[in-house]
Amino acid sequence: MKRNYACFSTEHSASRRAFLESSVAGVAGLGLGGVLTAAPGIAEQFKTAHKRVLNIFLHGGVSQLETWDPKPNTDTGGPFRPIPTSVPGVHICELLPHTAKQMHLLSIVRSLDTKNNNHGRGVVEMTTGRKQTAGVDFPHLGAAAAKSLLPAGFTLPPHVLVRSSPGKRNVESEFHNAAYLGPKFSSMAIYDAKPPALTERPEDLSPAADQRRNAFRAKINNRFAGRRRAADTEAYNFSYEQAQDLQTRRDVFEVTKESQADQDRYGASEFGKHCLLARRLIENGVPYVQVNHADYDTHYENFDYHIEQLGEFDQPFATLLSDLADRGLLDETLVCVMSEFGRTPKINKGYGRDHWGTAWSVAMGGVGIQPGAVIGKTNDNGTVVVDRAVDHGHIFHTIMQAIGVDSLGEFNVGGRSFPIADPSKEPIEELLA
Secondary structure (H helix, E strand, O other): OOOOOOOOOOOOOOOHHHHHHHHHHHHHHHHHOOOOOOOOHHHHHHOOOOOOEEEEEEEEOOOOOOOOOOOOOOOOOOOOOEEOOOOOOOEEOOOOHHOOOOOOOOOOOEEEOOOOOOOHHHHHHHHHHOOEEEOOOOOOHHHHHHHOOOOOOOOOOOEEEEEEOOOOOOOOOOOOOOHOOOHOOOOOEEEEEOOOOOOOOOOOOHHHHHHHHHHHHHHHHHHHHOOOOOOHHHHHHHHHHHHHHHOOHHHHHHOOOOOHHHHHOOOHHHHHHOOOOOOOOHOOOEEEEEEEEOOOOOOOOOHHHHHHHHHHHHHHHHHHHHHHOOOOOHEEEEEEOOOOEEEEEOOOOOOOOOOOOOEEEEEEEEOEEEOOOOEEEEEOOOOOOOEHHHOOHHHHHHHHHHHOOOOOEEEOOOOEEEEEOOOOOOOOHEEOO
């Protein structure tokens, strides 16, 4: 069945996209590969202990009833059973058997009421923590986390989006809006678990010629910077230096560098490879990583599609979560599984579920989060929240607080102050460790 995702809006303006694309093109044209030689111990340099965010975004709107908040034996519950998890008394849907064994590492918020049933608006609001307002841009969670967590001297991209190539199962722009935080904190997209394009030195360009080009570029650039400094030029310089580092650190993005045993554990699916890449990025200190998984917009045949989609999601995600815990990385990494909304409790005539922002769920775990908790409650058939209603603003605050950022504070950008999160909202205190 062909899905129509035309209602999804892009998250970036053309001007920012053009700027970033021109930056990448300029870097590629200069041919940077081979200029830098990795200093001894550089790999360890990027494995410093600092906090990170891993966000798994299930695009299209995953059903809370087929995941985190099953309602068995009700008029809305559907055909699937709840199963016990590694947290006594907590049950999730049987479509997530591997995740159920890792629930002691996660908590569930079952009481989201975002009052939104629009895809594009939902994506923006869940990833910015703000109501979408015409003509007003707020920084994406990835930009806010990258700015807050970027270690000194870290030159790999601080904000990475892992997704399918354009034309496959994609429902959003490859660039996450950094708004007033500046293009330095916009996302870099990685497609199909492959290293960034144009990050190898052309074979016909010798290392010596490449070095001469870069020496000339640096001389001209320094002269220009001495006369005129601007946020865009500084962001360009950062992007250029980042691109140089990518030449010597390209292996960070190559999942084939992992053992065959690990590749087999994550599986051959695209999402499995994306999860393994996410582990590599987290291990190498990238402050914010988002992995997209799409095709949850199940207006028809909801149950068949969730069997397929969650069958692809469950084992790789559980493996990733377990690996982060076993390697000590979950002590430094906030993990979130979110969508733009949930799905209607009522099953429609096409055996589907439609858009539902009134009562749905997200899962969170890792650093700063109380493990094994269940926050909030919906009624017996899942139609409304009956305890501890929260929305995107509360989730954003909670994530920032969990990674050690005072979400009630402000970003100072160019002498101006901007609230880090929606001042009218607050974190979910009982979820914080």
